[in-house]
Amino acid sequence: MEANDYQQKQEPKLFYTETYGCQMNINDSERLAGQLKTIGYEETENVDKADLILLNTCCVRESAEKKIHGRIGEMKRRKLVNPNLIIGVVGCLAQKDKEKILTKFPHVNLVMGTHNTHRLLEVIAQAEQSREPVLAVWDQAERLAPDVPTVRKGQISAWVPIMYGCNNFCTYCIVPYVRGRERSRPLADIVAEIRQLGAEGFKEVTLLGQNVNSYGKDSGSSTDFAELLQAVDQIEPIARIRYMTSHPRDMNDKVIETIKNSKKICEHFHLPVQSGNNDILGRMNRGYTTEYYHRLVEHIRQLIPGASVTTDLIVGFPGESEEHIIETLNFIKTIRYDAAYTFLYSQRSGTPAADYPDQVPVAEKKARLNQLMEIQNEISLQINKQLVGTSVEVLVEGPSKNDETKLMGRTRTNKIVLWAKAGAEKPGDLVNVQIATAQTWVLKGCLV
Numbered sequence: 420m421e422a423n424d425y426q427q428k429q430e431p432k433l434f435y436t437e438t439y440g441c442q443m444n445i446n447d448s449e450r451l452a453g454q455l456k457t458i459g460y461e462e463t464e465n466v467d468k469a470d471l472i473l474l475n476t477c478c479v480r481e482s483a484e485k486k487i488h489g490r491i492g493e494m495k496r497r498k499l500v501n502p503n504l505i506i507g508v509v510g511c512l513a514q515k516d517k518e519k520i521l522t523k524f525p526h527v528n529l530v531m532g533t534h535n536t537h538r539l540l541e542v543i544a545q546a547e548q549s550r551e552p553v554l555a556v557w558d559q560a561e562r563l564a565p566d567v568p569t570v571r572k573g574q575i576s577a578w579v580p581i582m583y584g585c586n587n588f589c590t591y592c593i594v595p596y597v598r599g600r601e602r603s604r605p606l607a608d609i610v611a612e613i614r615q616l617g618a619e620g621f622k623e624v625t626l627l628g629q630n631v632n633s634y635g636k637d638s639g640s641s642t643d644f645a646e647l648l649q650a651v652d653q654i655e656p657i658a659r660i661r662y663m664t665s666h667p668r669d670m671n672d673k674v675i676e677t678i679k680n681s682k683k684i685c686e687h688f689h690l691p692v693q694s695g696n697n698d699i700l701g702r703m704n705r706g707y708t709t710e711y712y713h714r715l716v717e718h719i720r721q722l723i724p725g726a727s728v729t730t731d732l733i734v735g736f737p738g739e740s741e742e743h744i745i746e747t748l749n750f751i752k753t754i755r756y757d758a759a760y761t762f763l764y765s766q767r768s769g770t771p772a773a774d775y776p777d778q779v780p781v782a783e784k785k786a787r788l789n790q791l792m793e794i795q796n797e798i799s800l801q802i803n804k805q806l807v808g809t810s811v812e813v814l815v816e817g818p819s820k821n822d823e824t825k826l827m828g829r830t831r832t833n834k835i836v837l838w839a840k841a842g843a844e845k846p847g848d849l850v851n852v853q854i855a856t857a858q859t860w861v862l863k864g865c866l867v
């Protein structure tokens with residue numbers, strides 16, 4: 420046996436993943452890792468050591484797509500160093516562009532879509548054997564793809580999908596085209612996964628779906644989202660439950676009441692409004708008006724005082740005028756969000772809005788985004804300042820990424836809190852922190 424062969428036999432194969440996009444993709448990467456571990460692959464953080472590189476991609480905005488194209492291109496030179504390297508492009512961009520990726524990047528060995536995630540091992544085996552590029556992109560999802568093993572990145576907080584896909588077809592959005600129709604996971608599977616997480620020491624679970632409020636509707640199941648929340652609220656020793664994303668149109672009293680009466684479901688409502696103008700909302704196909712939305716938030720705040728409300732906003736949707744954006748600015752001043760994620764509208768070919776007339780010039784979009792962020796940042800700061808002097812319950816996550824001397828955690832309302840480690844507090848503990856200073860995106864304080 421050659422020394423080389425010996426080495427190949429002894430050393431486990433290494434894989435490296437890079438994940439773009441939303442939490443759903445992060446969880447998919449955990450499920451890719453889970454499958455690879457079953458055939459002896461180990462994960463590496465060092466891309467230069469990898470035998471297999473998987474880029475798990477997003478295409479929700481052009482900016483994401485461009486960045487990923489750059490990254491796929493860069494991978495080419497690694498093939499020169501390691502001709503056996505397998506490079507895979509998976510996830511939403513793979514689902515959207517399919518063989519176009521292979522044409523543009525001949526050094527890619529496999530392209531696998533979102534509906535094939537659970538079949539990774541077959542695709543890898545094919546790529547290893549054939550050395551011809553493998554295209555594995557099903558057009559449709561299986562009604563219920565079987566669960567696969569998951570290897571999680573964190574130890575405190577875990578993502579748990581409750582449904583896949585989206586039926587809403589907001590006119591700007593590519594997600595329904597790359598993630599397929601809504602499929603709800605059976606309640607028993609979700610509960611079993613969360614029980615297992617509790618047994619493994621996880622303290623927080625985030626239930627994932629593009630529109631969690633429509634849980635169960637596709638399967639004719641008797642369990643709706645509120646009942647799912649009631650069931651998972653019982654699972655010890657999980658301390659906190661979050662969910663994302665909930666569509667404002669489908670948020671209802673039963674869900675709000677459930678959250679109010681629950682122990683673990685956090686008082687944080689992420690309700691993407693997208694625009695503060697009814698004409699734009701109509702053309703986005705969002706299915707609600709600003710008046711409805713305003714009443715919804717008032718109702719939540721009345722029932723659950725202290726709840727935080729956050730949102731997503733898109734500026735520069737086709738046909739958005741100066742008047743429209745002024746209405747949006749006034750709307751965010753009225754609602755007073757704890758935080759908002761703001762995006763420049765990005766034309767996604769294949770979606771209806773991409774062909775709408777009156778696309779807004781980029782410079783104009785950027786100017787509007789700046790205006791919006793300036794106003795929202797001030798509001799976030801004012802709201803956060805009201806917490807100065809109070810004591811908040813924080814779930815300890817670990818050292819702060821930017822400041823190793825500080826610990827980081829979140830309030831139930833999903834605000835980030837930093838403090839200097841004071842005692843024996845460790846990741847997973849619930850502690851109380853007295854807030855001393857407030858910024859737009861962080862609170863700082865001392866352990867009580």
Ligand code: SAH
Nearest residue numbers: 591592629664691731732733762763764765
């Ligand atoms: N299903 C979730 C998340 C969808 S993607 C939801 O409905 O809220 C997350 C956010 O990206 C959206 O809320 C929207 O604000 C933004 N987004 C989606 N498509 C976009 C596009 N074409 N251009 C700019 N922002 C977009």
Ligand code: SF4
Nearest residue numbers: 585587588589592594
């Ligand atoms: Fe996209 Fe709308 Fe579905 Fe969210 S609800 S994923 S914005 S189509």
Ligand code: F3S
Nearest residue numbers: 440441477478479511
């Ligand atoms: Fe992106 Fe796909 Fe999520 S397009 S935002 S990774 S569902």
